Amino acid sequence: MTDGSGVVTVAEIVPANEQDRLAAVRRYDILDTPPDGAFDRVTAVASRLFDVPIAIVSIVDSDRIWFKSHHGIEVEEIGRDPGLCASAILSDQPWLVSDAKVDPRTLANPLVAGDFGLRFYAGVPLRTHDGFNLGTLCVIDKEPRDVSEVEVANLADLAAVVMDEIELRLSARRTVGLEAEMRRRAEAVAASLQESLVPPAVPEIEGFDVATRYHAAQRDQVGGDFFDVVAADWGTGLIIGDSCGKGTLAASYAGSARWTLHTVMLDSQDPARALERLNTVLSRSKGGRDRYVTVAAASLCRDSDGLRLSVAVGGHPHPLIVRRDGAIERIGETGPLVGWVTESVYSCVDQMLNPGDAVVMFTDGLLESIAGQGETDGRALEAVLAPQAGRTAEELAAALDAAMGGDRRDDAAFLVIRVL
Amino acid sequence: MTDRPAFEIDLSRSVKGVSCVTARGEIDLAAERAFEEVIRSALQAASADALVLDLRAVTFMDSSGLRCVLVAQREAKAAGLGFRLRIADGAVERLLKAAGVWDWLQYE
Numbered sequence: 127m128t129d130g131s132g133v134v135t136v137a138e139i140v141p142a143n144e145q146d147r148l149a150a151v152r153r154y155d156i157l158d159t160p161p162d163g164a165f166d167r168v169t170a171v172a173s174r175l176f177d178v179p180i181a182i183v184s185i186v187d188s189d190r191i192w193f194k195s196h197h198g199i200e201v202e203e204i205g206r207d208p209g210l211c212a213s214a215i216l217s218d219q220p221w222l223v224s225d226a227k228v229d230p231r232t233l234a235n236p237l238v239a240g241d242f243g244l245r246f247y248a249g250v251p252l253r254t255h256d257g258f259n260l261g262t263l264c265v266i267d268k269e270p271r272d273v274s275e276v277e278v279a280n281l282a283d284l285a286a287v288v289m290d291e292i293e294l295r296l297s298a299r300r301t302v303g304l305e306a307e308m309r310r311r312a313e314a315v316a317a318s319l320q321e322s323l324v325p326p327a328v329p330e331i332e333g334f335d336v337a338t339r340y341h342a343a344q345r346d347q348v349g350g351d352f353f354d355v356v357a358a359d360w361g362t363g364l365i366i367g368d369s370c371g372k373g374t375l376a377a378s379y380a381g382s383a384r385w386t387l388h389t390v391m392l393d394s395q396d397p398a399r400a401l402e403r404l405n406t407v408l409s410r411s412k413g414g415r416d417r418y419v420t421v422a423a424a425s426l427c428r429d430s431d432g433l434r435l436s437v438a439v440g441g442h443p444h445p446l447i448v449r450r451d452g453a454i455e456r457i458g459e460t461g462p463l464v465g466w467v468t469e470s471v472y473s474c475v476d477q478m479l480n481p482g483d484a485v486v487m488f489t490d491g492l493l494e495s496i497a498g499q500g501e502t503d504g505r506a507l508e509a510v511l512a513p514q515a516g517r518t519a520e521e522l523a524a525a526l527d528a529a530m531g532g533d534r535r536d537d538a539a540f541l542v543i544r545v546l
Numbered sequence: 547m548t549d550r551p552a553f554e555i556d557l558s559r560s561v562k563g564v565s566c567v568t569a570r571g572e573i574d575l576a577a578e579r580a581f582e583e584v585i586r587s588a589l590q591a592a593s594a595d596a597l598v599l600d601l602r603a604v605t606f607m608d609s610s611g612l613r614c615v616l617v618a619q620r621e622a623k624a625a626g627l628g629f630r631l632r633i634a635d636g637a638v639e640r641l642l643k644a645a646g647v648w649d650w651l652q653y654e
Contacts, residue, residue: 370609416617420609420645441645462646466616490609536608 139212143258147215148188150258154296156185157192164291168263169197172284176277178246178267183288184211185252185261194261209235214249215259220278223247225270245270248278250285255293263288315374329357334426334543337523341491341530341538349537350376350419351489352384356391361427363391363400366487366541367442367464369419376417383408383419383465397423397438398472401464405440405472408465418465422458422487426479426543433479433545438472440464443490446504448522450482452515454508482516484544486526491538495530519544553577555584565594567618570603573611581611585618589625596628598654601638612645619651630654 141147151157165183172181180198184191191211192203206212209232214221226232226245237244249264263285328336338353350370356363365387369380386407390400400423408414420442427434437445441463447455461472479485488507497506510529514522519542526540553571565588573581588597599618601607615631622629630652633639642648 368609370613416613418613418616439646441647443644460644460646462650463612466647467650 139206139208139216141216141259147258147260150254150256151185151187151260154254154260154292155299156194156260156292156295157187159194161195162291165195165288166197168284168288168291169195172263172265172281173197175280175284176248176265176267176273178265178271180266182211182264182266183252183261184249184264186211186215186259191261199266204237207235207237209233210237210244210247211249211262211264214262214264215251218251218253218259220282221247221249221251221262221264222273222278224272227270243268248273248281250278250282252285252289252292254289260292328355331355331357331362331543333546334362335519335546336544337519337542339523339527339538339540341527343491343535343537349491350380351491351537351539352380353487353539353541354384354388355541355543356388358392358395360395361425362543363388363395363397364424364426364445364485364487364541364543365391365421366445366489366539367419367421368489368491368539369417379414379417380419382411382414383421387421387423391423391425395425395427395436396474397425397436398461398474401438401440401461401472402470405464405470406468409468409470411465414465418463420463420490424485424487426485431478434476435479435485436474436476438474440470440472443488443493443504445485445487446508446511447477447479448484448486448511448515450480450516452512454512456504479545481545484515484519484522484542486511486522486540486542488526488540489536489538491536492526492530492540494536495538496526553580555580557584557588563593563595564598565589565591565596566598566600568600568603570605572606573601573604573614574606574608575610578610578614581614582617585614585621589618589621589627594627596630597622598630598632600632602632602634604633604638606637607641609645612641612647615651616647628652 169181169183182193183195184193186206189206190203191206223229223232224246226238226247232238244266246267246269247264249262251259252261252263253259328338336355351368354365365384367383369376369383383404387400387404390403394400401421421440422442422445424435424437424445437458439458440461444456444458447457457477458475459473462470493504493507496510510525514525522542553573556568558566567584567588569581597618599615619629632654
């Protein structure tokens, strides 16, 4: 341990496992943390037991020794000089120095050689469960003295208490960190599910102007509201729906419903047949056994009579036509919610649309936030829309946004499409 | 949602093998699990040969509550039990009609 002069050199105070040991120090994330009463109590007890003025919980960093707790000395950290804590962590045994001034292991240490005048040092390494010495619990005096076996045993017991506290803090941090991580992941999953429900950008549809909204009641809890605009060869399909419940199951079920209906509507301009096909798919799906969606589907298609709107409703609030002159028409015939029984049948209701007319499709969240909880009739909504007749889709949507209360219990989605 | 819960659900086994689940207040997502559990125990009651859901004191029901009703109906049917609803005019009737399931259910 010593060179020819009997003085310990710096190279000799670096443990063989230093890289791993420093990794352990980092892992416990204790360096430069604020004072902590639990450690301060231990150093106070140690100082009293030994009847010495100073007791320290030290952590040996790569180039310094940092004090987690320092009783009787107003110093936060010292250099990693040989002889005291830096040497004490080299072995698993207590490091005992009865008179540092004459001990070749310590006499060159600045605390010993300098003004501080350290004479007595007894330190026990703080050993992790996997065998790394993070630092020490040590007691210090400016007078030389001897230690008994009982005193050393007491110090070792106290060091074990310190280590327990350190391990406890790590596991608590891990638990908290794990929870935070799980929460982050849940939010990320929720966000990505929501993205799968709401088309990132509604396609530009020639001859129409479109505005859509998705108002989530809670950021981290996806609801099952969904909408879509289908640009098909035959014309334009419109979808709005809601799967019961909240959370990832509801959202993923809603996602399947939306994509299924989107796909069906690419080929079919008959929204009633589209709902029947969706119903068949969903009611036969095992995963969605206890689930259903409510949906309104519509098609916009130009034929010899003009622009025809065709609507089918499966247990969902009926779409509204906002005529250019301010008249509001509720359109559709209520069919059963979709995906529960295989034999459900839906029917279409048609209306012709003219330039300036708009169609508003929405989920019950919109209705309730405007008309009140449990409200299924759309009169309050009609009162908001009528004065907006003839305005752009975005203006209609903005009027609905404004009419919604701030405190929302449910998600709300809506889609406004206006004939140019 | 202040002093008392917004919903209450009781199970009573009344005469002639009819299990009756009575719900009061608001049956939404918050009540869903409790509602489902009570319905399940009602269905498991060995002596029962019919399940009645008494929703006359329900002031609000959303799609979560509706789902419970539909699940109860299906489970009751699978177990060979009768299934009937007791409802008052109002929120529940409106919901059942808006969801297009009014004709699926029996009432008493």
